[in-house]
Structures are given as structure tokens and as C-alpha cells.
Amino acid sequence: MKTPKRLQALVAEGLVDEVIRQLMSGKEATVYIVRCGEEIRCAKVYKDADRRSFRNNATYQEGRKVKNSRQARAMQKGTRYGRQKQEEAWQSAEVDALYRLAAAGVRVPQPYLCHEGVLLMDLVIDADGHPAPRLNDIELSKEQALEFHAELLNQVVRMLCAGVIHGDLSEYNILVSSDGPVIIDLPQAVDAAGNSNAGQMLERDVANLASYFSRFVPELGASEYGKEIWRLYQAGRLSPESKLTGRIKIEHRLADVDAVLEEVKLALQEEERRRLYQA
Numbered sequence: 001m002k003t004p005k006r007l008q009a010l011v012a013e014g015l016v017d018e019v020i021r022q023l024m025s026g027k028e029a030t031v032y033i034v035r036c037g038e039e040i041r042c043a044k045v046y047k048d049a050d051r052r053s054f055r056n057n058a059t060y061q062e063g064r065k066v067k068n069s070r071q072a073r074a075m076q077k078g079t080r081y082g083r084q085k086q087e088e089a090w091q092s093a094e095v096d097a098l099y100r101l102a103a104a105g106v107r108v109p110q111p112y113l114c115h116e117g118v119l120l121m122d123l124v125i126d127a128d129g130h131p132a133p134r135l136n137d138i139e140l141s142k143e144q145a146l147e148f149h150a151e152l153l154n155q156v157v158r159m160l161c162a163g164v165i166h167g168d169l170s171e172y173n174i175l176v177s178s179d180g181p182v183i184i185d186l187p188q189a190v191d192a193a194g195n196s197n198a199g200q201m202l203e204r205d206v207a208n209l210a211s212y213f214s215r216f217v218p219e220l221g222a223s224e225y226g227k228e229i230w231r232l233y234q235a236g237r238l239s240p241e242s243k244l245t246g247r248i249k250i251e252h253r254l255a256d257v258d259a260v261l262e263e264v265k266l267a268l269q270e271e272e273r274r275r276l277y278q279a
Helices: 005-012 057-063 069-077 080-103 142-161 198-213 216-222 224-233 255-276
Strands: 018-025 029-036 039-046 111-117 118-122 172-175 180-183
Touching: 005 039, 018 039, 029 118, 029 224, 080 111, 080 118, 142 180, 142 198, 142 224, 198 216, 198 224
Parallel strands: none
Antiparallel strands: 018 029, 029 039, 039 118, 111 118, 172 180
16 A cells, blocks of 8 residues: 555654555554564554544643653643644653553553654454454453453553553453453553542543443443552552452441531631732
8 A cells, every 4th residue: 555644754764664554543543554574563643633532631641741841831831842742742651651561561562663653563463363353343252251351450450550540441442362352542541640530530441341341241330340449559459469349348437527627728728828928
């Protein structure tokens, strides 16, 4: 096929020898199957920010650190330079997450490089050597569904232990390789310790898994794995070997209203002192 414009630089530099065909086009990128020497890989070409479906990027980017102070200020102000750097950071976030998660034993594609908006990585294949299907595209028995659900929960736990939350996990960004489920699409990955929405996103990811697998195992629809995992994480007791039950204990203690009001009062006083100091 004709080499797409965004891949021409990689071909010119010898990083890609041949573009074989387009594999898929999604809400954030178009993926091509490419040949690199004797290896068949995939090239993920990111779409421009105004063409992506992720409109609420700030929610995902909270907590991400930018070492260059000039870039950080420009990104905060939304200048042209800042938007360019923010786009580069959005793309490199997936590479960073993939390396970090692969080192933690999470089943993700092996990345090789990210060059001018193109991520080059392993092509995930099925038992016949063909590109692996998405989880949504295969039919499962009850036993397979239980096995895949348990395996994916373990992957979510491993991710969280590595400080990463997918942020958009569903049956549409999980591939089923010859060895089992592989998690993909991580540019919106969330810093578990630095993002105030981390717990909510973790629970949403796990709820998406429960919702999908409940088609084959209805009882999974009532599980509470997300809350259980997040509570263990906050308590410092989460590990890849944690035994999960899908049930949580509900606290029935009455709230100490006076203590809450006192905390609110102190917070208001501190805010007033801060405003006076700034004035």
C-alpha cells in the first residue's frame, strides 16, 4: 500500500521497511501493520488533538510531571508552544506507561520508539499468527469468561501496584492473544498517586470489566472488586498476590458531625488567611 504521510519519516530513516496494511482506526489513532527487517510490528499513528474523542484531557493529565519549567508554564497557559508540548506529552505518556507496566509484569505490547507522533510496538497475534481480535469480538464460555476476568483483575492490580491506572479500560482495548488478554491503548493512563480522580477511574475500569463479563457470568454484575482493590491500595496492603473476594464491608458508624464541622471551619479560616496574605 502507499505509505501514509505520517509514516514516511520512519521509512526514510530505515526504522520501517514496509507498510503492509491498515489494521484499524479508532478514536485516538490509526494503526498499521508494518515490516521492520524480519519482524512484523504495528505502528500507531496518533490523531491530532482536535480529531480525538478524548476532550477532557486535563482530567487524565493531572499529576503528570513536566521537568522543564518553561514547557510546564506554556502548557498551563495554553500557548501554541504549550499545546505542541502537551500533545507530545500525551503521546509519550503511552510509551512511558508501556515500559513501566511491562517491567511490572503486566501484559502489554512491547514498545520500541515514539517518533513524530508514531508509536512503533509489537503486533499482538492470535494462535494462528493473525492480528489478535479485540475481547469484544469473540464469544466466550462461562469458564473462559471467569478465567479472563480473573486474569484481567490481576493485571489491573499489577498496574496499580506500579502506580498506573488505565483510565479507559473496556472490552474494546483488550486484545486476546494466543497467551490470553493483552491490555492496549494507554495514552490517557493515570498516575495513581498524583491524580485526585484516580480512585474513581480505577473503579470505573473494574466496573467496565464486570459489566462486560456479566454477559457470560451474570453474578459478576453485583461484584465490588473496584472498591475492594482501591481500599487495599489506600491501606498499603495491595499486591499482585492479594486474594480478592469482590465483596466489601460497609461501615455503619454514625459520622461525627461536630468533628466534620470543625474541620470545615479550620479550612475556611486557613483560606481566609491565605487570601489576606496574598492581598
